[in-house]
Amino acid sequence: MKVEYFSLCDKVSNPGVWKKISATVNAFCDLGHDSNLCAVNARGLKGHVRLLSYVLRSKADVLIIRNTMYSMWPMFFLFLYHRALGRRIIIDIPTPLVAAQREIIIYRKSVLECVLKLFIIYGSFPWVLIPANRVIQCGQESKYFMTLVKSKTELIGNGVSTADILRIKREYFSAEINCLNIVAVGALAPWHGYERMIYGLARYYGRDEVSCDVKFTIVGNGEVLGVWKNLARTLDIESQVLFVGSKFGSELDEIFEDSHIAVSSLGLHKIGLASASTLKSREYLARGLPIVCVDDIDFGDWPRFAFKCQNNTSAIDVESIVNWYTYEIAKQVLPEQIRNFAIENLDIRVKASKIID
Incomplete structure (x- = not known):
C-alpha cells in the first residue's frame, strides 16, 4: 500500500518535529508500506500553497496530513476529491486544538493577529475534519473540536524511535x-x-x-x-x-x-x-x-x-x-x-x- 505523509516543517527551525515525522514514515516502511514524506519548508502563504498542490497531485492509497492549522479549510475540498477516488484520508493533529488556541493567546504579538488566527481556527474546525477516514489525536481534545468527528477520532500517544x-x-x-x-x-x-x-x-x-x-x-x-x-x-x-x-x-x-x-x-x-x-x-x-x-x-x-x-x-x-x-x-x-x-x-x-x- 502506498502511503504519503504531508507536513509543513522546516528541518532547521523545527528539528524535533522533523525527527518525529521522519521516524513515523520510516516506521511505515518497516511495516511493509511504500511510504513517502512530503515536507514543505517554505514559510508563510507560499508554504501552504505548495503543500496544497502536493496533496492535490498525490496518487497514494493513503494520505496522511499533519494539521497545518491555517490552510485546512481549502484542504477540505481536496479531502473530498481524494475520497471520491477511493483513497483514505488520515489527519494527524499532534497538538490538540484546545491547546493550540491557548498557545496563540499566550504568544500573541498583537491583538489583531490573535483574533485573526482564532477566527481561522474556529471557522475551520471541526467541520474540515468530516471527510477524513480517521483523525489522530496525541492528547485530550475539547468537546467542541470533537463535534461530528468523535466516532472517527483515535487517541494515539506520541512515539519515539527507541x-x-x-x-x-x-x-x-x-x-x-x-x-x-x-x-x-x-x-x-x-x-x-x-x-x-x-x-x-x-x-x-x-x-x-x-x-x-x-x-x-x-x-x-x-x-x-x-x-x-x-x-x-x-x-x-x-x-x-x-x-x-x-x-x-x-x-x-x-x-x-x-x-x-x-x-x-x-x-x-x-x-x-x-x-x-x-x-x-x-x-x-x-x-x-x-x-x-x-x-x-x-x-x-x-x-x-x-x-x-x-x-x-x-x-x-x-x-x-x-x-x-x-x-x-x-x-x-x-x-x-x-x-x-x-x-x-x-x-x-x-x-x-x-x-x-
Whole structure:
C-alpha cells in the first residue's frame, strides 16, 4: 500500500518535529508500506500553497496530513476529491486544538493577529475534519473540536524511535548517593512548568534538615529561561538549580549518565490539557530513566517508574521524590526495565501500526 505523509516543517527551525515525522514514515516502511514524506519548508502563504498542490497531485492509497492549522479549510475540498477516488484520508493533529488556541493567546504579538488566527481556527474546525477516514489525536481534545468527528477520532500517544536513543550505561539505580541529580531538557516554554520544581526545591531546602542533597539541571534555551533564572536567584537556591544551555550529542549523553531522574512537562494546565503524551517523557524512558510527570494517556496502569504530579501550579514535593527514588526506584526498578517499557509501548513502530491498521 502506498502511503504519503504531508507536513509543513522546516528541518532547521523545527528539528524535533522533523525527527518525529521522519521516524513515523520510516516506521511505515518497516511495516511493509511504500511510504513517502512530503515536507514543505517554505514559510508563510507560499508554504501552504505548495503543500496544497502536493496533496492535490498525490496518487497514494493513503494520505496522511499533519494539521497545518491555517490552510485546512481549502484542504477540505481536496479531502473530498481524494475520497471520491477511493483513497483514505488520515489527519494527524499532534497538538490538540484546545491547546493550540491557548498557545496563540499566550504568544500573541498583537491583538489583531490573535483574533485573526482564532477566527481561522474556529471557522475551520471541526467541520474540515468530516471527510477524513480517521483523525489522530496525541492528547485530550475539547468537546467542541470533537463535534461530528468523535466516532472517527483515535487517541494515539506520541512515539519515539527507541533504537536511536542510547540507554544509560548503569545497570541499576543506587540508593547510596551523595546527591540526587534531576534533569529537564527542552526548548524552554511556559507549559514546561519547571518553576514548580524550583519552588519545590526552595521549600525542600527551607527545612531545618534535608535527607539528601538535590540538584536540578535545566538543559536548553527559550523565552522563559531568564524568568526561571531570576526565580532561582530570588529564592536563594542558585547553587541547586543549574542552567547549562543547549546540549547535544555526547555532551547531552553525559548529562543523562550523571542523572537519576528526568522531568517532563509540568505545566500542561497552562494550555488547557488535562493529559498528554509528551515526546520528552518517551525519550527519557527510552534512556532508562525514571520520570516526574503529570497524567499521560499511555500510562493506563500507572508505572512505578513515573512519579505522578498534580496538573496545577503547586510546588513539587521534592521530599516525596527523594523517598520515591530511595525506596522504590533504587530497590525495585532497573534501567533496562524502563527501556523495555518504552520499546514495547512507546516506540514509533508501535504507534505507526495503530495509525494504519
